[in-house]
Amino acid sequence: MSTSAGDAMRRIGNAITPHEPQSTDQIWEIVQLARHQDRPYPLDYIPRLLSDFEELRGDRLYRDDPAIVAGIGRYHDMPVVVIGQQKGRDTQERTYRNFGMSGPEGYRKAMRVMALAEKIGAPVITLIDTPGAFPGADAEQRGQGGAIATSIRTMLRLSVPTVAIVVGEGSSGGAIALGVADRVMMLQNSTYSVISPEGGSAILWRDAAKSQLAAAAFQPTAANCYRWGVVDSVIPEPDGGAHRDHDAAAELLDRYLLRALTELREIPGSERRRQRHVRFRRIGSYRELALADTSAVVSGQTKGPP
Amino acid sequence: MSTSAGDAMRRIGNAITPHEPQSTDQIWEIVQLARHQDRPYPLDYIPRLLSDFEELRGDRLYRDDPAIVAGIGRYHDMPVVVIGQQKGRDTQERTYRNFGMSGPEGYRKAMRVMALAEKIGAPVITLIDTPGAFPGADAEQRGQGGAIATSIRTMLRLSVPTVAIVVGEGSSGGAIALGVADRVMMLQNSTYSVISPEGGSAILWRDAAKSQLAAAAFQPTAANCYRWGVVDSVIPEPDGGAHRDHDAAAELLDRYLLRALTELREIPGSERRRQRHVRFRRIGSYRELALADTSAVVSGQTKGPP
Amino acid sequence: MRRNFRVCTSCGHHFKVSGKERLDQLANFESWNELWPELRAADPLQFTDLEPYTKRVEKAEAKGLTEALVAGDLSVGRQPCVAAAMDFGFLGGSMGSVVGEKLLRACDRAAERRVPLIVISASGGARMQEGVLALMQMSKTVVGFEALHEAAVPVISVLAHPTTGGVWASFAALGDVTYAEPGALVSFSGPRVIEQTTREKLAPDFGLAETQLRNGQVDDVVDRRELNERLERVMRILSRESSPEPPLAMQWAQQGASRAQRAARAVPRMSRRIRERLRRGEGPQ
Amino acid sequence: MRRNFRVCTSCGHHFKVSGKERLDQLANFESWNELWPELRAADPLQFTDLEPYTKRVEKAEAKGLTEALVAGDLSVGRQPCVAAAMDFGFLGGSMGSVVGEKLLRACDRAAERRVPLIVISASGGARMQEGVLALMQMSKTVVGFEALHEAAVPVISVLAHPTTGGVWASFAALGDVTYAEPGALVSFSGPRVIEQTTREKLAPDFGLAETQLRNGQVDDVVDRRELNERLERVMRILSRESSPEPPLAMQWAQQGASRAQRAARAVPRMSRRIRERLRRGEGPQ
Numbered sequence A, B: 001m002s003t004s005a006g007d008a009m010r011r012i013g014n015a016i017t018p019h020e021p022q023s024t025d026q027i028w029e030i031v032q033l034a035r036h037q038d039r040p041y042p043l044d045y046i047p048r049l050l051s052d053f054e055e056l057r058g059d060r061l062y063r064d065d066p067a068i069v070a071g072i073g074r075y076h077d078m079p080v081v082v083i084g085q086q087k088g089r090d091t092q093e094r095t096y097r098n099f100g101m102s103g104p105e106g107y108r109k110a111m112r113v114m115a116l117a118e119k120i121g122a123p124v125i126t127l128i129d130t131p132g133a134f135p136g137a138d139a140e141q142r143g144q145g146g147a148i149a150t151s152i153r154t155m156l157r158l159s160v161p162t163v164a165i166v167v168g169e170g171s172s173g174g175a176i177a178l179g180v181a182d183r184v185m186m187l188q189n190s191t192y193s194v195i196s197p198e199g200g201s202a203i204l205w206r207d208a209a210k211s212q213l214a215a216a217a218f219q220p221t222a223a224n225c226y227r228w229g230v231v232d233s234v235i236p237e238p239d240g241g242a243h244r245d246h247d248a249a250a251e252l253l254d255r256y257l258l259r260a261l262t263e264l265r266e267i268p269g270s271e272r273r274r275q276r277h278v279r280f281r282r283i284g285s286y287r288e289l290a291l292a293d294t295s296a297v298v299s300g301q302t303k304g305p306p
Numbered sequence C, D: 001m002r003r004n005f006r007v008c009t010s011c012g013h014h015f016k017v018s019g020k021e022r023l024d025q026l027a028n029f030e031s032w033n034e035l036w037p038e039l040r041a042a043d044p045l046q047f048t049d050l051e052p053y054t055k056r057v058e059k060a061e062a063k064g065l066t067e068a069l070v071a072g073d074l075s076v077g078r079q080p081c082v083a084a085a086m087d088f089g090f091l092g093g094s095m096g097s098v099v100g101e102k103l104l105r106a107c108d109r110a111a112e113r114r115v116p117l118i119v120i121s122a123s124g125g126a127r128m129q130e131g132v133l134a135l136m137q138m139s140k141t142v143v144g145f146e147a148l149h150e151a152a153v154p155v156i157s158v159l160a161h162p163t164t165g166g167v168w169a170s171f172a173a174l175g176d177v178t179y180a181e182p183g184a185l186v187s188f189s190g191p192r193v194i195e196q197t198t199r200e201k202l203a204p205d206f207g208l209a210e211t212q213l214r215n216g217q218v219d220d221v222v223d224r225r226e227l228n229e230r231l232e233r234v235m236r237i238l239s240r241e242s243s244p245e246p247p248l249a250m251q252w253a254q255q256g257a258s259r260a261q262r263a264a265r266a267v268p269r270m271s272r273r274i275r276e277r278l279r280r281g282e283g284p285q
């Protein structure tokens, strides 16, 4: 639901000023922060948010994919399901977790755990942080496209409350696969984009070194995503970025998440699902020409929610 | 719902007399007929039963498994989904179809097509004919057990009418995976058993050559399965066996199938599912000792439906 | 070529087809009405790569194309449907906000008219020039397919060369029935990206329709010249019953006499009671 | 040994445990009530292989075992549940009509009491001596699990050595959470049958719990000595909220002051309005 700037301005109480100036340098700084190696990952948030957590593994089909961590936990005395993309902090863990690039098995594990959430009526919380789904021949053979597509569909079908939070880098179909929630939020220094800056520059500029230029063009920042109606809230980070203080970052995230779940739990499941569908129907920006004369632009403004 | 002989006798109108004598020779003859190489397979019935058929392939996960044929077709002006185990007639086709022994992908294809049936409200017809699920290391790696289990569960969850027909050999978990339907029927000379005679004799007699003995012990005939409440109807075959006249065999099957679907369509989906659960709850044969004195047999009769 | 559906008569190679010609083909070159041609790309990010996005769109529109997806009402043979075809000639068939919105409207229209939806995909993926808004068309189009799910209306997905990226990873993978054209590349990641990332040489048949059939990802590989026939059959099979209940009972009654006698002849072993019931046309049970 | 859960103190090997001792372990050797011990095997097929079925059952019962599945009400730590454990010592833990009926009753009981069900499997598969009726226990037990599904009651499946055949291919594979014991064989077909059919030598780690974890078939491999703790935690997580709605609002109010100040300190960049809202304990939006 891409909205005009004025529309976004009218939303009060969001921590990010919609018109924070965003120069190429500023955007690149955010891109760097979003990928900072000390930035909290799902496994950093989970012990801070949950009083108990039990990891669940495997898609029941082919293998366990460590690029996605999934499990059940106790959040403010509620059972919840948490699904997070885990990049890995050191070289060894990064290799093990494939840099947070999941194969189809990761999304299928996510769906299996969502089915458990649906059974027990537990909210689903996704923590998004991935450069994208893994580009590999074997992943394609086992249906990478279909896995992402069915994960999107599964999230649309859930009747339990769902909250998706981009905590780091949310790039490409690998991110939206876990992003189709009742409330979508971004951390202040996270990014959400159709592709990583490197991927975009390689394709559009035919030069992988143009990634700063690509980042500036994609404008993948929380402020913009909020302005475009892609996310509902921007979660502030501790001064200097979430990596400076994991505890404080988790506490801020906790506050927004708890508020969202508290609101969502008031809505009946079928209505919540309906609203979720409406929410994702509205997103986009296009022009609609006059019917009779297709050359005249009638409405230059982007389509969006009221 | 194992029932006493008297109970079975009281069911009128079934083509098979419950107490047809079944000597070892007679049982072995039926086992042979059930596996006769000219016996009609699903792909022989399908063009005779349906006015249109379009095969659907693949589990959307890993591969297409030719041991199971699935598709949509038009049956008496109804859209239906048909899922059949296909052994293959000549050596080449048998190799291609792995002798009707499916891997997890076959059951997962079946479940995918059942989901389509559920979407469009089409009845599901399964035609069972398998020596069992494929015993292979790769099948186990990809979750053969879970595939069978979830196929059973999927069939229990469907709200559309479902009919399962054992048309040839229904052995082991590979058969029940497609057998959890509102109505379960057997062809007169088909078999339904916990294991193939060869498998059973190898395990129980520690001698694969004792398969006739095993068959006589398992008594896997339609008459017995009817008597035990495992199947609801026995479908007569043309004189000498279904292999003698595929057209007549299909016509008899058609008659029973159409009657069953006509009845089932009168029942609302949720009630139909409830009845299906009740049906499969009841099957079994056990004793219940007196609570106080566990050594005294109070009730030697088997438990079953009224 | 046009009459041969742009398939080479000598080698069978399937050439690319524009969105409008696709719908011409589906309609068997009868007339059809284009839906929502007034929807046009905006430039929400004021995006420029080697060329401004608006410029790219202008150039594509100058070729007479409206957008990367063309939708229309038409009939395939005798089966009415809503059809949508992607146009690789329009910015590589990339999915931006217009593609998402048009496809969503097509879904709603098919659901409302209770006729099947046919979507022919040919796309490099999400339209990068619309940034994250293009990514969001993946979820938007799946919402459309969910509307069809709730309305119990079938959707047939046809994958033409190439069906990749965010298109393959959203609606295109979710057809009730999915066909691919011979030789079409069907893949989430592009072969070049995969080779660069994994430093492995891909097999020559990587991601091709025929490979994806073996991989269980599509129902069949269908020659374009036979596509209409197949689509018509699927739609005929999945169509509602012409008259919900009566035919069964009627058929039963009508067929009673002749069928029962044939059956009874075929089954001399069945009990006398059954044979008599069959002879009277009463059915077996 | 008994106090060490029948795990070798020196090499960690997990020895087989009887059904009753399993429930002793789960109950931390506190007392528990056995459910439905009056259910006993019948002989519907009057089955004889190398020995009559009734004889086999008598021998097993003479060992003091009631059947291949023992069920009871108990608590794991502070979490009440219904528990069922298979007993490999009773005809190889094979699943016949008694196992099916008892497990179904256990499911119904857990659903009714709204407490989780724990099932520990150890089985060679369906009990062949009951023929097709044993096969039908696969569907019967899945019906039981579906009752738990409808009641939103969790079920935890624990796979001990061996969990094979029709047990692994029915309820045992359908836990909401699934653990396997170290070294347990988890497989539908037996290794010998696979080697004979495919004429391939199996890897030494074929079908083992650790392998099935990699294969995505189980959630974790859990040492028996840690099982109770894990089960208790899972049940604690999945338990209903102690008080459905109030805690959230209460926590919000209680935490308001101190948390808000910490948050405000941590986020000097946020807008003044927000900082003020947080300071007042009103929450961010």
Ligand SMILES: [Zn+2]
Pocket (backbone or CB within 6 Å): C008, C009, C010, C011, C012, C013
């Ligand atoms: Zn050519």
Ligand SMILES: [Zn+2]
Pocket (backbone or CB within 6 Å): D008, D009, D010, D011, D012, D013
């Ligand atoms: Zn030892």
